[in-house]
Amino acid sequence: MTVAARPRLRGVVGESAPRSDAPPKTQGAFAYASDLAREGMLHGATLRSPHPRARIARIDVEAARALPGVAAVLTAADLPTKVKFGLMKLDQLPLADGRVRYAGEPVAIVAAEDPERAREAVRAVRVEYEVLPAVTDPVAALHPDAPRLHDDGNVIEDVRVVHGDPDARADVVVEDEYEVAMQDQAPLGPEAGLAIPDPDGGVTLHVATQWLHEDLRQIAACLGLPERKVRLVLAGVGGAFGAREDVTLQIHVCLLALATRRPVRIVYGREESFHGHVHRHAARLWYAHGATRDGDLVFVRASIVLDGGGYASSSSAVVANAACFGAGPYRVPNALIHAVGAYTNNPPAGAMRGFGAVQSCFAYEAQMDRLAAALGMDPVALRGRNALRDGDRIVTGQAVEGSAPVADLIRRCAALPPPAPPPGLIAGEVDLTALPGGVGNVTRGEGVRRGTALAVGFKNACYSHAFDDFSTARVRLVRERGEPVAYVLTAAAEVGQGIVGVCEQIARTELGVQRVVVETPDTSIGSAGSSSASRQTWMTGGAVLAACREVKAELARRAEAHDRVRRTPRDGEPVDVDLAPLLDPPIERTVTHRHRPTEPRDATTQNAGHVAFLFAAHRATVDVDVETGIVKVVQVATSQDVGKAINPLAVVGQLEGGIAQGLGLAVMEEVRLQGGLMRNASFTDYLLPTTLDMPPVVCDLVEHPHPDAPYGAKGVGEPPTISSTPAIVAAIRAATGRELNRVPVRPDDIVFGTAARSGWRMRPGADPRTAVRM
Amino acid sequence: MSLFSYTKPRALSEALRLLRGGATALAGGTDLVTLVRHGVARPERLVDLTGIEGLRGWSREKGKGIRIGALTPLADLETSAQLAKLLPIVRESLRDAATPQIRNVGTVGGNLLQRNRCWYFRDEGVPCWLKGGTRCFAVDGESRYHAVVGAHECWMVSPSDLAPALIACDAEIEVASSLGRRRMKLADLFVAPQGKRRREHALREGELVAAVRVPEGALERRGTYLKAMERKAWSFAIVSVAASARIREGRARDVRVVLGGVAPVPWRVAAAEKQLEGTALDDNACLAAADTLLDGATPLRDNGYKVTLARELVRRALRSLAG
Ligand SMILES: Cc1cc2nc3c(=O)[nH]c(=O)nc-3n(C[C@H](O)[C@H](O)[C@H](O)COP(=O)(O)OP(=O)(O)OC[C@H]3O[C@@H](n4cnc5c(N)ncnc54)[C@H](O)[C@@H]3O)c2cc1C
């Protein structure tokens, strides 16, 4: 038997290995879903309601159907079933039947020979609407005499967290109201899918999504097809951030393909993308914090209203998160948090990076700073003093197992190297990109004040509250041209986060083979769950790890049978037996990995509902031109507990990207709504941070391995968006002394210092339905 | 998108003939194509001007100032070291206009004649006054980016960065039509929509802008352009200021101050400029002039901050001329 002297494996766990999907993506060679094409395909388009709330009196499609080149025009009347879809609550028909509940709701779909004709056909559909007054204030929607937007009322979800003594009293109490505007996930790749009818009467859909199997479940039900007749293949995903967790065009494009018996493609443009997918919930939050004179937290009370928009999407889980994590990563002996998600006639809200934890973190971190001021304490010290430790209980009564290095993160983050001092009023050349304002040199340093502040936040990893959370992986070890090659198939969607690289690195490490091929995800294998909740490394990484270990065990058995065993390979080392004869036939193992069960939620939300927690701290430094209200974020430093960095460079990418989204929410990103209508559905009017707005990020990866996670790797995707926003806003407060209780902060908020007021009086902790108009 | 015919003539005379027949001029298309795609503009015939020789590039004739062809890409002006020496304010105004990609394609004429950015105007579904409807939706709607001064029925703001800068240089334009040529002040190209006049520009049917001229005298003035944006790149001005003056022995002469982003036209008030004549452009003089410029401002619900911002930017721009 031969023992080859192999070079050390490249790209194992812990290395900043290049991922195989990166070169084609950066070189423009990667096929995104919008590049999908099939000979003879038709082009689909969607007619959307221009009204936020209306009754549909009549739809006339005759003129549209008569147009040349139009193959199909479908309305609710043509739906094969009356089954509704929805991520958690089935409350929406694929095409509106009788009622529309938000501006942008699909009313009709068409397929035509080219996109122009499809659009023309859309224009030719005549819809008579009886316009009804729209309900756009979520607090008003909860009022008992608000019009009912759905048959079961306007409450999508109602979550109460009651912990300790909800009426506890404290020496020092601070209280305020906060507002978070609606944010868009703004993935650069718009929604796109190609459906191909199959000879068996079924359909194959190539689509950019976060969760193939969940799409499949909803599509098959609405089409009235058995699930085995619907096949999904992941198409190139150009970013997701939660926007692709819900069904958008999936059912439409399949309906058109089945109706025309031809391949049909739908690709949204940017404007339609804004109308097509769900957004981050706009929120109103009323908070009261109480502490002893020494600075020990006594209670947190909060009432939270999230605007769910026209349909539920994942609102129920977002509401639960806002409540469960609503007191922050602190030891809080007494809490009363009441969060409600309301149906309104605004565009629907659902998943976005941070998922409910973002909204409450903005409020409780502002509260912690207020409390520090009221106590005359240093805000960093106050946080450190109250930080959760291993084994402490959060306000849901669940003890933090694994690790809770919160105080450590705060200390480390505060000690990270600060940015260079402000440019000041310097004669001569100043780097204008470093100052507030455009490069158009609004200031050369005069009027600029610096502020620095720190914030900390947390949320859960994976799914919570007794959801059966699992992922399935198939690993096949074969011999190709004398070389062992591992093929990994899962249904996990690569949405840019790097799960492909994670699978490659894990398989390499476990199997000791250099060549790993991650196959295109499809529904021929079991579900991997969604690429959300910071869970894919944990869940699909865990499944790949388990499958690899089974393959390795079989390999060892075969080797023993062949008396070829030298020694079992250690992680990160190439196997040092000649594998070739052992891989005939190839070894294939499919394993489903589950995390340990979590408890369902009860009436007071006192249960171990989550599998693990993710923590991060952010310190932001800003320069503010106080006279014009223009802000330049100078630096963001972060310490994040990542468990174990499987690929440190990829982790840094997640941290930087998440901070960019947090910065966007802090100072510019807002879907502007007026009476339920979106005013800025374009990248010209919806402002995203550019590279010039994005400051240098100092990343400190803290590795406290979690015992349940593969290699101890916790999820990393969401924490960067959670506490970066409050840190930046706190830094602006520090520079300006303004209250700033709303994000995004606008120049006029700084210049005038006006605070956002909802006009509702609400006692923090009380049922949001009891709000009274002031 | 509506259907249209498309022609790309080589000769100016041909283009003018087509324009006379009711066709719409297309230059870089960075604005017009979006408007067509969104159903806001519905031209039946497009005349692509980019094939015409002689409308591109800029030149200087001693004593006669600078002539800039209307089809010159914005990037050509922005990146010319020679022009930066003669007329630095133009580079300053373009450096933050749109993006490098758009500046490569967008032209001088197109920039001056771009339509406004009011989001009601750009929404096909909103039949606002400027588009022939009965009312302005901004007056009682979302008005953060709208006008604070000089508006009548329509509260949109003139979006061009180049226009205030060139007006601060006393620029004129050459206007051509099949009937001949005329010259006008660039400032007169911009009109506040009012009464029967539901448009932003004063070109007559069949006319195009052939060139912009900056007189020799303006080259002797110092100028600066400040633009406040909500992010560091690729956004329209919330407020901008173009200022220029000749500084003699510490005193300002021939002062021009033009505001962008605050009114339906590049906003200029003769009294404010007169008030600055002979001053040292000290803080008091600058702020007093700013107050004159913004006198009578009537902000809408959301845009009062523009007045404060404009006042401060005027002060900074003028101060920097003195310094
Ligand atoms: C995302 C984005 C951001 C932008 N940001 C800024 C900014 O910050 N600052 C700024 O100043 N601009 C900005 N712009 C506007 C941009 O500068 C203009 O779109 C561009 O200059 C228009 O030039 P064009 O040649 O493409 O014009 P076109 O789109 O071809 O034409 C625009 C209009 O002018 C007319 N026209 C063009 N040339 C002539 C002519 N010679 N005679 C008569 N009529 C003519 C056309 O008929 C049309 O109505 C932005 C645009 C976009 C899309």
Ligand code: SF4
């Ligand atoms: S400001 Fe002008 S363009 Fe905008 S809605 Fe009013 S009338 Fe229309």
